[in-house]
Amino acid sequence: MQVNSTSENPEQNVPQGWSRERFDAGLSLSAASGTSEVDAELFIRKAFDEDPQKGCELLFRLYYRVLCTHAVRFVYSRDMAEDLVADVFYTFWNTQAFRSVRLSYRSYLFRSVRNRAYNYLLNELKKNDSLESATQHETPPSDRPEPIMHFEELYHKVDELVATLPPQCQKVFLMNRFEGKKSRVIADELHLSVRTVEGHIAKALATLRNGLKDHWVELVLLVCFSF
Amino acid sequence: MIPSVTKNLLFDHFAGRTTPLQKRLIEEWSRDEANQETFYQWLAEWEQQAPLYLPETDHALHRYRQHMENRPVVDGVVQQPDQSGHTTRNRPFWTRWLVAASALILLGLTGWLYRKTLLYESYRTDFGETRMFELADGSRVTLNANSLLQVPRIGFGNYSREVLLQGEAYFSVVHTVDDQKFIVKTDKGVDVVVLGTEFSVYARSRGAKVLLNKGKVQVRYEVEKKTGQVFLKPGDLLTIEGQRRPNVRTVIARKYAAWKDHRFLFENTKISELIEMLADIYGLKVEIKSEKLANRTLDGSFQAKNADEFLSVIAELLQITVHRQGHTVLFQE
Numbered sequence: 001m002q003v004n005s006t007s008e009n010p011e012q013n014v015p016q017g018w019s020r021e022r023f024d025a026g027l028s029l030s031a032a033s034g035t036s037e038v039d040a041e042l043f044i045r046k047a048f049d050e051d052p053q054k055g056c057e058l059l060f061r062l063y064y065r066v067l068c069t070h071a072v073r074f075v076y077s078r079d080m081a082e083d084l085v086a087d088v089f090y091t092f093w094n095t096q097a098f099r100s101v102r103l104s105y106r107s108y109l110f111r112s113v114r115n116r117a118y119n120y121l122l123n124e125l126k127k128n129d130s131l132e133s134a135t136q137h138e139t140p141p142s143d144r145p146e147p148i149m150h151f152e153e154l155y156h157k158v159d160e161l162v163a164t165l166p167p168q169c170q171k172v173f174l175m176n177r178f179e180g181k182k183s184r185v186i187a188d189e190l191h192l193s194v195r196t197v198e199g200h201i202a203k204a205l206a207t208l209r210n211g212l213k214d215h216w217v218e219l220v221l222l223v224c225f226s227f
Numbered sequence: 228m229i230p231s232v233t234k235n236l237l238f239d240h241f242a243g244r245t246t247p248l249q250k251r252l253i254e255e256w257s258r259d260e261a262n263q264e265t266f267y268q269w270l271a272e273w274e275q276q277a278p279l280y281l282p283e284t285d286h287a288l289h290r291y292r293q294h295m296e297n298r299p300v301v302d303g304v305v306q307q308p309d310q311s312g313h314t315t316r317n318r319p320f321w322t323r324w325l326v327a328a329s330a331l332i333l334l335g336l337t338g339w340l341y342r343k344t345l346l347y348e349s350y351r352t353d354f355g356e357t358r359m360f361e362l363a364d365g366s367r368v369t370l371n372a373n374s375l376l377q378v379p380r381i382g383f384g385n386y387s388r389e390v391l392l393q394g395e396a397y398f399s400v401v402h403t404v405d406d407q408k409f410i411v412k413t414d415k416g417v418d419v420v421v422l423g424t425e426f427s428v429y430a431r432s433r434g435a436k437v438l439l440n441k442g443k444v445q446v447r448y449e450v451e452k453k454t455g456q457v458f459l460k461p462g463d464l465l466t467i468e469g470q471r472r473p474n475v476r477t478v479i480a481r482k483y484a485a486w487k488d489h490r491f492l493f494e495n496t497k498i499s500e501l502i503e504m505l506a507d508i509y510g511l512k513v514e515i516k517s518e519k520l521a522n523r524t525l526d527g528s529f530q531a532k533n534a535d536e537f538l539s540v541i542a543e544l545l546q547i548t549v550h551r552q553g554h555t556v557l558f559q560e
Contacts, residue, residue, distance in 0.1 A: 053295050060288050066274035068282040078280060086287055093295050094305055103260070107267040148257045148266060149250060156243040178280075184365045194365045194401050195423065202404045 041104050048098055056093055059105055064089070067113045073155040074117035076162065077177045084120065088112045114151045121154065121212060154215070161211040165204050172197055173204035232256045234269050241273045347377035347391070354510035355533050357486065364388055364401055366409065369487045371395035372508040395507070397427040397487050416449035417467055426459075427483060431507055434468035438483045448473055489532055493525040498558075501525060501541070505556070509534040513556045520547065520560055 040062065048055030064085060071081035088109060092098060101108045165173060172190070175181045176197075181189075183197040190197070232253055239245050240253055256262050298305050352358050352370045359369045364384045370376055374394020383389070388400075388409040400409045402423025411419040413430035417437065424442025429435060437446050439459040446465055447456045450472055457475060459465060464478040485492045486508070493501070498521055502513040511534060515521045527544055531537035538556065542549040550557040 069278040110267045
């Protein structure tokens, strides 16, 4: 896969020539009007009434992909994003949360994923890499005081920070984080020493950490003032 | 009257192309719960249209299905996965414990006997063989002849990188992002602690040597039940023999790591040292008949791929005759 090293917004990272596959559950998200989404949600709600496992499976088929591509905007790692989304679905079953979903399943799942991604980044500042610790502090989606808008600001900020990295550093970082390649493999592909590759990764992570730290201070202040 | 938020505007917003005023508008709009529904609906649609990559669903769904099947719902309560079997119900309860206990003891015993094999991956070289390999963290090790390096199977590179060495090896250690220490342990009471550098370690029956090529290393040692530590600079050679305190001197590093390339460098080297080397590397026992020959020294540099090549070069250099019979060698003037 090719990584565009001068990307300024996320769409440029989409490799050209990739087809945009549709979901295979016979349900489509991209209908012209809003009616088909309502229908899909209604259909799933009926499935939940009959067999909750079936309902969960349908939700998974319908939203797993979009939730992963959304989560990756925050965490910048495909593996991490997929683990995070899978975890949301596991919890969804373990706590039987679908019984208390008042609005749409879609908004519940998106909120959960965004909260988890948010918490993950918050933990990342404490130099803590594990997903477990991110989920420990999770609160139910509705209890969040942060307005919906702050999530967009957050992943845009992450994008911005990645865009400020020098081209080679950015390339290495994306190969390592986004594509999940080991530093040894990157070193071989780019004809660099492993030490250089690791230096780039460390530098990129430090840039993100420091950049987000500042951003967080701003956010916290914003939240404090808005109450 | 607030102008309504359109799908296009939200798409622009997701892509980070909105002005502060537009953001303000969306913020106001999204306070309404019904609008939040629309917000997530369009977010899903946008993600569908402009995905950053295409996640693979089937495998993940399969795992999700297994997860749910392992935790069935009974009366609205999710059951924790049940690992115990259902077949032993009619046996007295203590037989199960007995079986479990004896299995555990047996397992423990086998584990204890084979603990080295279980816990460590071993790299071994024969007499006359040198071998290079790479560890999981990308560090490279060249093992000289007749040596053994043991690397933990579990946990290497998680928190620390520790290896055990018997014999001689040249290490080229990679510096990790989280500054993980690399520790070479020997049974000679000498441990070498580094972050990322190049150095060689020698630990055989006669003593231990550490030679630093690049960077900085810390050597921890134990002599007469007392521990100490020394930091080495490039070119430093540390030697510990018997129960004496370590000796550090600056040498030409090339000379001591030349074996990596099957090269041997001698500068004012005593024949006795040469004999030690032949024993270490090729497992040969050398006998010398004359006192005079034993006191001679050797200068020169050559490459030798095996013991016979080595011996024939020595014979030429010293102008002596060399007889080899199996593992015994006789030097004669």
